[in-house]
Amino acid sequence: MYTCTICGYKGLEMESYGKDYPSREVCSCCGFQFGEDDDKGISHDGWRESWIEKGCPFWYIPDCPENWNVEKQLKEIGVVYKKSDVIKNSCPVCEFDGLFEPAYDEEYGYPSDDICPCCGFQFGLDDYPNKNKGIQKWRENWIRGGFLWYSKNRVQPNWSATEQLILLTKIKN
Ligand SMILES: [Zn+2]
Ligand SMILES: [Zn+2]
Incomplete structure (x- = not known):
């Protein structure tokens, strides 16, 4: 399992930019598709920001871990997120x-x-x-x-x- 560099979710099946090519995998958590969305010019930071603004909806609910803690997950990749910070x-x-x-x-x-x-x-x-x-x-x-x-x-x-x-x-x- 690999970690999503955008949302910190640890359930990616492939390394997002392993070897020479992006994985084209969609992160079940934040919904970013590596090699696809970035091709459209969407930056990782931009995606993360708008995802947080929406209140961090889990993209593919069946994959959502029990007791999912988004604050902790984001913290692990160095992003400080408090629900109260959201506009x-x-x-x-x-x-x-x-x-x-x-x-x-x-x-x-x-x-x-x-x-x-x-x-x-x-x-x-x-x-x-x-x-x-x-x-x-x-x-x-x-x-x-x-x-x-x-x-x-x-x-x-x-x-x-x-x-x-x-x-x-x-x-x-
Ligand atoms: Zn993600
Ligand atoms: Zn009122």
Whole structure:
């Protein structure tokens, strides 16, 4: 077994660049195909970065080891990865950090039209006509209402209102 130089997975059947040719093997873990994806001009670092950004999805699930520990695996090839380092889209109202897309476009500030599954604020609707006031008001109401989780369809298993509120108070002060 050989180690993938991109993700550190130790289950490659061939050496990725053994002898003269790349193996053309697809890493079951990060999904990179040696000799194919790099031919397209994708760098190892670039692939790793975007894979981490996606939250390190295991490419070929049947090969995924039990108790797979991606942090440890990456550490072994010298990559420091903490789940908290991944860029997250957080809600400006309640600080929930699992929005599917940024609430407001970074460049132009366009709202996403999404509804925050946590506090129920809709970007592009409830922030009208005054964004800052709308956000503040919604936040106050949400806290006063007992900061309840809004979306029944998107329940977060480990969601903690208190943790999020600590973040909130940090921002406000
Ligand atoms: Zn890999
Ligand atoms: Zn929210």
